[in-house]
Amino acid sequence: MSPRWTGERTGRTPAIRLRGLTKTFGSVNAVDNLDLDIAEGEFFSMLGPSGSGKTTVLRVIAGFEQPTAGTVVLRGQDVTAKAPFDRDVNTVFQDYALFPHMSVIENIAYGLRVRGVAKAERLARAQEALEVVQLRGFAQRKPSELSGGQRQRVALARATVVRPKVLLLDEPLGALDLKLREQMQVELKELQRSLGITFIFVTHDQEEALTLSDRIAVFNAGKVVQLGTPTEIYERPSSPFVAAFVGTSNIFEDALARAVLGRGGTNSVRPERISLHSAPTGESTISAAGTIAEVIYIGTATRIIVDLDVGKRITVLEHNATASVESRASVSDRRGERVHAEWPPEAIVALDSDSAATLGDAAPAPQGPVGHGASIAPATASKIP
Amino acid sequence: MTSETSARTHPASAFLHRHVRVRLGLLLSAPLLWLGLVYIAALAALLITAFWTVDTFTGQVRIEWTLDNIVTVISGSLYQAVTLRTVGVAVVVTLIDIAVALPIAFFMAKVASKRWQRILVIAVLMPLWASYLVKAYAWRSVLSQDGIFAWLVEPFGGSTPGYGLHAAVITLAYLWLPYVILPIYAGLERVPDSLLEASGDLGANSWRTFRSVVLPLLWPAILAGSIFSFSLTLGDYITVNIVGGTSQLLGNLVYTNVGAANNLPLASAISLVPIAIIFVYLAAVRRTGALSNL
Numbered sequence: 001m002s003p004r005w006t007g008e009r010t011g012r013t014p015a016i017r018l019r020g021l022t023k024t025f026g027s028v029n030a031v032d033n034l035d036l037d038i039a040e041g042e043f044f045s046m047l048g049p050s051g052s053g054k055t056t057v058l059r060v061i062a063g064f065e066q067p068t069a070g071t072v073v074l075r076g077q078d079v080t081a082k083a084p085f086d087r088d089v090n091t092v093f094q095d096y097a098l099f100p101h102m103s104v105i106e107n108i109a110y111g112l113r114v115r116g117v118a119k120a121e122r123l124a125r126a127q128e129a130l131e132v133v134q135l136r137g138f139a140q141r142k143p144s145e146l147s148g149g150q151r152q153r154v155a156l157a158r159a160t161v162v163r164p165k166v167l168l169l170d171e172p173l174g175a176l177d178l179k180l181r182e183q184m185q186v187e188l189k190e191l192q193r194s195l196g197i198t199f200i201f202v203t204h205d206q207e208e209a210l211t212l213s214d215r216i217a218v219f220n221a222g223k224v225v226q227l228g229t230p231t232e233i234y235e236r237p238s239s240p241f242v243a244a245f246v247g248t249s250n251i252f253e254d255a256l257a258r259a260v261l262g263r264g265g266t267n268s269v270r271p272e273r274i275s276l277h278s279a280p281t282g283e284s285t286i287s288a289a290g291t292i293a294e295v296i297y298i299g300t301a302t303r304i305i306v307d308l309d310v311g312k313r314i315t316v317l318e319h320n321a322t323a324s325v326e327s328r329a330s331v332s333d334r335r336g337e338r339v340h341a342e343w344p345p346e347a348i349v350a351l352d353s354d355s356a357a358t359l360g361d362a363a364p365a366p367q368g369p370v371g372h373g374a375s376i377a378p379a380t381a382s383k384i385p
Numbered sequence: 386m387t388s389e390t391s392a393r394t395h396p397a398s399a400f401l402h403r404h405v406r407v408r409l410g411l412l413l414s415a416p417l418l419w420l421g422l423v424y425i426a427a428l429a430a431l432l433i434t435a436f437w438t439v440d441t442f443t444g445q446v447r448i449e450w451t452l453d454n455i456v457t458v459i460s461g462s463l464y465q466a467v468t469l470r471t472v473g474v475a476v477v478v479t480l481i482d483i484a485v486a487l488p489i490a491f492f493m494a495k496v497a498s499k500r501w502q503r504i505l506v507i508a509v510l511m512p513l514w515a516s517y518l519v520k521a522y523a524w525r526s527v528l529s530q531d532g533i534f535a536w537l538v539e540p541f542g543g544s545t546p547g548y549g550l551h552a553a554v555i556t557l558a559y560l561w562l563p564y565v566i567l568p569i570y571a572g573l574e575r576v577p578d579s580l581l582e583a584s585g586d587l588g589a590n591s592w593r594t595f596r597s598v599v600l601p602l603l604w605p606a607i608l609a610g611s612i613f614s615f616s617l618t619l620g621d622y623i624t625v626n627i628v629g630g631t632s633q634l635l636g637n638l639v640y641t642n643v644g645a646a647n648n649l650p651l652a653s654a655i656s657l658v659p660i661a662i663i664f665v666y667l668a669a670v671r672r673t674g675a676l677s678n679l
Binding site: 062064065083085089090091093094095097098099100101110111113114115158159162383 | 524577579580582583584585586587589590597598601602624
């Protein structure tokens with residue numbers, strides 16, 4: 001049975017401490033010498049493209065995978081060699097993994113049942129958990145009789161009813177449609193706040209990570225390329241990879257950067273920081289002339305593609321709250337229009353140009369560090385406290 | 386259908402496309418004819434024979450309705466003893482096969498790598514390529530007084546069971562093992578790994594996970610496998626002839642009555658017994674609800 005922690009540790013001991021964590025599948029380094037501390041009570045997201053190693057880290061923390069090297073320390077206790085059932089962490093699976101032969105209430109009570117909790121108590125606690133996820137009255141249903149969103153809630157109730165110290169969530173909202181996903185995001189956040197336990201959330205959806213997290217670790221090729229709060233990650237991306245993966249970025253490199261921005265290196269400007277004017281306003285110090293190539297209406301905003309005269313295509317996001325209805329009505333007429341793109345100097349974010357090589361590697365499976373040669377950023381990219 | 390598309394297709398296929406029932410009829414008529422005439426009619430003819438009789442002088446089957454054969458089979462002490470023995474052997478063979486198949490199937494489905502999985506499936510299927518007779522005779526040689534079995538266990542003070550009911554059980558369990566492994570393996574393949582992980586994650590050790598998650602989900606597959614080993618054992622007589630010594634099962638009685646005794650109606654009546662047992666067994670399985678999950 002799962003051990004009970006003797007003496008609550010409320011001090012500075014992190015909920016999870018990973019040191020030198022490496023997981024190799026054949027010749028592929030899925031996780032590459034990872035150091036990570038996750039604080040008590042934190043909503044921590046691991047964000048990255050598929051194959052970046054984030055799910056492997058989660059599975060190593062849960063105990064489903066043994067790391068090739070390194071340690072997993074759970075609240076000061078080394079659990080690296082322990083089986084999943086001996087760890088005080090619980091997982092919400094991507095496919096929910098509900099037991100199809102058990103009713104909803106039996107599913108939720110399962111963790112209590114295997115711990116030997118008496119029947120009356122475990123049913124009461126399961127019922128309570130069912131009410132927390134707003135599924136009162138569904139106790140006797142089978143998982144096959146539930147919708148995706150309801151299954152998701154049962155999985156959450158089942159994992160939280162045993163009161164784990166850390167809850168691991170493996171892309172739990174991936175299978176839901178957009179509306180439900182947004183609703184579940186709010187509920188997840190509220191649940192985490194009310195339970196007060198650490199959530200480790202794996203996702204490839206940057207918006208989800210930004211919305212939910214206290215801190216985000218952006219993964220690429222088995223490494224954490226940036227660690228920070230959502231604001232830090234979005235406003236101050238450290239590399240072209242992060243700038244491109246989290247949100248949309250206009251990236252200016254070397255010669256272009258010197259020509260347009262007046263400085264060298266790799267720089268990024270977010271589309272919503274750029275405004276378009278028929279003539280230079282003089283308010284902003286940075287201005288570039290160009291022609292509108294495409295106008296895409298997306299409801300809350302309009303995305304405008306502008307070909308700058310210096311030979312760079314940029315994306316501009318114009319919020320429809322600020323634009324007049326007349327200008328929105330005639331969006332298609334604006335193609336070919338001459339404009340001046342302007343943005344304040346503080347909108348420019350200098351990126352670590354050394355890691356530019358990783359930019360194109362978002363999708364393919366991670367290769368060994370040898371494959372990337374010296375172009376990968378060694379120290380700056382990994383841990384930022 | 387638009388004229389552009391139908392213009393290029395054959396008129397017959399266009400006709401069949403529009404007439405679903407005709408299409409279905411053409412598709413099913415041949416197999417239904419086979420099933421109806423050749424399979425069921427032959428079986429029915431056999432069973433009807435059980436209610437006929439044999440002319441004691443000529444040895445010819447006489448179409449004269451009687452329940453004598455049925456009464457003989459039900460009340461005769463020989464038939465009762467053999468029926469009980471046959472059911473006992475079938476149950477033991479089935480239990481042995483399930484006990485052996487479960488770990489093998491689990492290893493194949495959940496532990497082995499993809500490569501080993503393929504190799505093991507072939508290894509399980511391989512014995513089916515060899516003749517049934519050869520395998521039975523192979524066991525006769527294995528279990529003989531100076532066979533491999535004796536050579537293996539004699540240093541530890543054991544001895545070969547010799548030819549008899551034990552040898553029949555061992556050989557039958559060997560013969561039907563692939564039929565039990567394969568459904569259980571297929572059933573395990575359908576259990577997602579994440580269910581096993583979720584069980585462990587929630588605090589269940591491996592044995593608990595097996596009992597509470599794997600076994601209930603696998604129940605239909607185990608029963609499917611057991612139907613094979615159980616019914617195949619009920620009908621067997623060759624293996625018992627080869628390694629069974631003097632012991633007889635229902636199949637042997639059928640064989641003697643068809644051959645030596647030349648009493649086809651009685652043989653038919655005896656063959657009704659395993660059919661009745663299988664029906665009882667299937668009804669019992671059905672009551673567990675396992676068939677609806679197949």
